[in-house]
Amino acid sequence: MAHMNKSEALRQGVLIFVFLAVLTALEFFVASAIGSVTLLAAIALVKFGLVAYYYMHIYKLNLNDQDADRRSDAYKLATNRLGLWLFLLSDTFVFGGLAVSRFNLLGLTRPPLNPTLGLIVTSVLLLSSFFMNRAEVSMEHGDRKNFILFTSLTLALGLAFVVGVLGVEWPSAIAEGVTPSVSAAGAIFFMMTGMHAFHVVTGLVFLLIILRNGARGLYSSEKHWAVEAATVYWHFIDVVWIFFYPALYLIGKLIK
Amino acid sequence: MKKFFSSALARGLIWQVVGWALGAAFVTLIRILMGLKPLGIFFFTEPAWVFGGLVGAISFLAASGVISDWFKWAKGEETPEHHHDPDGWEKFINVSLDHKVIGIQYTLTALLLLVIGGIFSLIFRTELASSGLQFLTLQWYNTLMSLHGMVMIIGILLGIAGVINYIVPLLIGAQDMAFPRLNAFSYWLAPPAAVLLLSSLALGGFDTGWTGYPPLSARAPVGMQMFFLGVFVAGWSSILGALNTIATVARMRAKGMTAFRMPIFVWAAIATSIIALTATQLIGLSFQMVMFQRLFGMGFFDPAKGGNPILFQHLFWFYSHPAVYVFILPGLGVISELLPVFVRKPLFGYRWIALSSLGIALVGFLVWAHHMYTSGMNEYLSTPFMYSTLLVAVPTGVKFFSWVATIWKGKISSPIPTAFLFVLGGIVVFLMGGLSGPPNATVATDLQLQDTYWIVGHFHDTLFGGYVLPFFAAIYFWFPKATGRRMNETLGRIHFWLMTPSFIVLTLLMMRIGLLGMRRRIADYDAALGFDTYNLVMTISAFLIALSVLVFFINFFRSMKKGEPATGNVWNSRSPEWQVPSPMPAHNYDQPFEVVGEPYDYGLADSVYVRFAKEK
Incomplete structure (x- = not known):
């Protein structure tokens, strides 16, 4: 997979994005028409698999280089990759703990939130993941101009997501009576979206760093670990939302 | 200055x-x-x-x-790959990227925290020496008792990180940890965490015990928040240190060091790191949620708002039970690592020991609710958690069989070296902790034992046998590697023979009065219950332990300057770090080594573990 040419990589990126978009639409439909939790969980898992394999290229962890020179950049790159994935594993437990808390507190009910608004911010984040993938592929092929373009687009969409959640979604939830201090349902909603938004903001900081350094020409097609790390981290944030979105907006009966 | x-x-x-x-x-x-x-x-x-x-x-x-x-x-x-450290003692209070310096920084900080935690316990143990309130107020008693727990836990975590940092790269033949800057960062999280934690003393303290259960923790004084923050920061230290350990072992092993030729301590370090990397997030999350409940009124654990206090206990124990395996696995690893050296025999059942560490770590993820039999959680959960808990005894038993079989017909030198004394003491005390465990795991008996001094006796035995005594063994054993000098054996023996018997008396009495009905975490008890004598003896034992630690520190600091020089292979060990002169140079081995045999073939002729590359 590492030796894909530019057009193959583009085709793959688009194809995965289309799959993810269709699955997201299907999810919305399943939630409103059937309401099957099992089906929703299955769709989320498929989406997670697609992102983890194609966008986060988790298979790169398996590249066997035990015989390589320990001081070579390639060997250190693989070590860095392992370190990043270990960090993501650790972080998964935070979000997993929040998801468990949500089901413990609310069971199969959900707070009265605006599902269309949820779908919109989800789409924004999904689209940002697509451009993030394009940015990384561009850098892999040494295409600095497109890297800057796509990273900027990702940044803009990421910012739109944060504004959407903190600036639109939170006030509208409060208007619906879902506030942090009135009920446990409100508390867990703000905790989950808040923790996720915190990660998005840190991801935006990383994007700013690689955008600036990329514009200064510090990365090349051979050497761009910072770009890869920021990319994988950004997709990880997307993966978290793949599970949080149905957990908050789609699953279960509305709390009256 | x-x-x-x-x-x-x-x-x-x-x-x-x-x-x-x-x-x-x-x-x-x-x-x-x-x-x-x-x-x-x-x-x-x-x-x-x-x-x-x-x-x-x-x-x-x-x-x-x-x-x-x-x-x-x-x-x-x-930035340059390596930073140059100054030669003197000041490198230990400055940022260094050398894993050996960081290991010593961790160890010294750990010893400091263990002393502080120990002083707290001496204060409230004195209060308990006789019935009636002597000199502590209830709030002070509660604060000291709670802080004793958490300060000790963080001290233990740092001590483990210290031993792992110092030893693991040497054992696997690496130049340093995989991420030296992250390693330094993990250590430097510890001092601000300790300051935060101890600042709770000045901000009204807190009265929840180290567990910080809401609803009590939701209304304790401001000190509670400092406790939460301190643990949160220290938790990150532990998580990032574990990440580094796993990456180091996965990527930096010497040529020929396959999984089943790794030193047993490395297996233990991996097992412990898997838990610390993942489960620690859950205690951070649970404490964060209580913090937010206090700050923003978010009612996660407030039944009046539809919250659930039991949820906190689930999140909390999901880390805090496996955490005890984080404490003991490296200690048990030290025991298995040192035993063959001192009995001059191969380690019995090497593969089983290696896998039992992983087994304990993985089963450890499935046992947390045995702390909650009386909490009011769904009752159908009790039985599966009882069985999973009892299952932990199997891999732990494997370790005991291996130790006994390794010692069997071993050649033990006389007089017994102090490091070996502590290994043997660790085995005995941990056995007491292990045997007193199943009654707490079994629902029927635990309903009686919950929250009594029996539990206190049980876990002090496991932590002393599984951590404190092996930790001292590790210090006595690797001290020459770090300093080029040996610690004094006579003082070491005084340390051991003062500490271990006093400790055994202390915990046996803890269990005894627990069975007689003394509650844990109480500042006072009724004289009519007849616990006064027991408590007085326990307090005296506690002070004898403190005295032995004082002997240790005198030995420690004296030996650094005046200890008998020991630059060679003092223990006649097969391990690679002893094949080169002590103290270790800054970038470890001048020549890389290759693993060509089994690690613990002591007493077998012609068996070679590591072979160093020839000088170029």
């Missing part, structure tokens, strides 16, 4: 205080602008203290310089 005030540690501490004050002032200003009450009973309000505490911790890290390389990277600047 000048060297101290220009050190990273001093800079960090000063800026932590400054950052704290600025952060608190900032929140106070905002409160004034919003028309809220600006000041509270401890001068600042609770949100101001919490925000200030966080800013203070970050200020510490920025001022100590441990994150400056990362900032340079973000700006696109290159």
Whole structure:
């Protein structure tokens, strides 16, 4: 997979994005028409698999280089990759703990939130993941101009997501009576979206760093670990939302 | 003195205080602008203290310089691979990237925290020596008792990180840890965490015990928040250290060191790191949720708002039970590592021992609710958790069989070296802890034992046998590697023979009065119950243990300067770090080595473990 040419990589990126978009639409439909939790969980898992394999290229962890020179950049790159994935594993437990808390507190009910608004911010984040993938592929092929373009687009969409959640979604939830201090349902909603938004903001900081350094020409097609790390981290944030979105907006009966 | 005030540690501490004050002032200003009450009973309000505490911790890290390389990277600047450390003692209070320096920094910080935690216990143990309230108020008793728990736990975590940091790269033939800057960062999280934790003493303390259960923790004084923040920061130290350990072992092993030729301590380090990397997040999350419940009224654990206090216990114990395996696995690893050296025999059942560490770690993820039989959780959960808990005894039993079989017909030198004494003491005391465990795992008996002094006796035995005694063994054993000098054997023996019997008396009496009905965590008891004599003996034992630790410190600091020189293979060990002269040079091995045989073939002729490359 590492030796894909530019057009193959583009085709793959688009194809995965289309799959993810269709699955997201299907999810919305399943939630409103059937309401099957099992089906929703299955769709989320498929989406997670697609992102983890194609966008986060988790298979790169398996590249066997035990015989390589320990001081070579390639060997250190693989070590860095392992370190990043270990960090993501650790972080998964935070979000997993929040998801468990949500089901413990609310069971199969959900707070009265605006599902269309949820779908919109989800789409924004999904689209940002697509451009993030394009940015990384561009850098892999040494295409600095497109890297800057796509990273900027990702940044803009990421910012739109944060504004959407903190600036639109939170006030509208409060208007619906879902506030942090009135009920446990409100508390867990703000905790989950808040923790996720915190990660998005840190991801935006990383994007700013690689955008600036990329514009200064510090990365090349051979050497761009910072770009890869920021990319994988950004997709990880997307993966978290793949599970949080149905957990908050789609699953279960509305709390009256 | 000048060297101290220009050190990273001093800079960090000063800026932590400054950052704290600025952060608190900032929140106070905002409160004034919003028309809220600006000041509270401890001068600042609770949100101001919490925000200030966080800013203070970050200020510490920025001022100590441990994150400056990362900032340079973000700006696109290159940094040198290694930093040069000064030669004197001041390298231990400055940022170093050398895993050996960091290991010693961890160990010294751990010893300091263990002493502080120990002093807390001496204070409230004196209070308990006879019935009636002598000199402590209830709130002070509760605060000291709670802090004793958490300060000791963090001290233990740092001690483990110290031994792992120092030993693991040497055992696997690496030049350093996989991520040296992250390694330094993990260590430098510890001092601000300790300051935060201890600052709770000045902010009203807290009365929840180390577990911090809501609803009590939701209404304790501001000190509670400092406790939460301190644990949160220390938790990150543990998580990032574990990440580094796993990456190091996965990527930096010497040629030929396949999984089943790794030293047994490395297996233990991996097992412990898997737990610390993942489960630690859950205690951080649970404490964060209580913090937010207090700050923003978010009712996660408040039944009046539809919250569930039991949820906290699930999240909390999901870390805090496996955490005890984080404490003991490296200790048991030290026992298995040192036993063959001292009995001159192969380690019995090497593969089983290696896998039993992983087994304990993995089963450990499935046992947390055995702390909650009486909590009011769903009753159908009790039975599966009882069985999973009892299952832990199987891999633990494997270790005991291996130790006994390894000692069997071994050649033990006379007099027994101090390090070996501590290994043997660890086995005996851990056995007591292990045998007193199943009654607490079994629902029917635990309903009687829950919250009694029996439990206190049980876990002190497991932690002393599984951590404290092996930790001392490790210090006595590897001290020559770090300093080129041996610790004094006579003082070492005095240390051991004062500490271990006193400790055994202490915990047996703890269990005894627990069975007679004495509750844990209480400041006072009725004289009519007849516990006075027992408690007096326990207090005396506690002071004897303290005395033995004092002997240890005298030995430790005296031997650094005046100890008998020992630059060679003092223990006649097969392990690679003893094949080169002590103390270890800055970048470890001058020549790389290759693993060509089994690690623990003591007493077998012609068996070679490591072979060093020839000088070029």
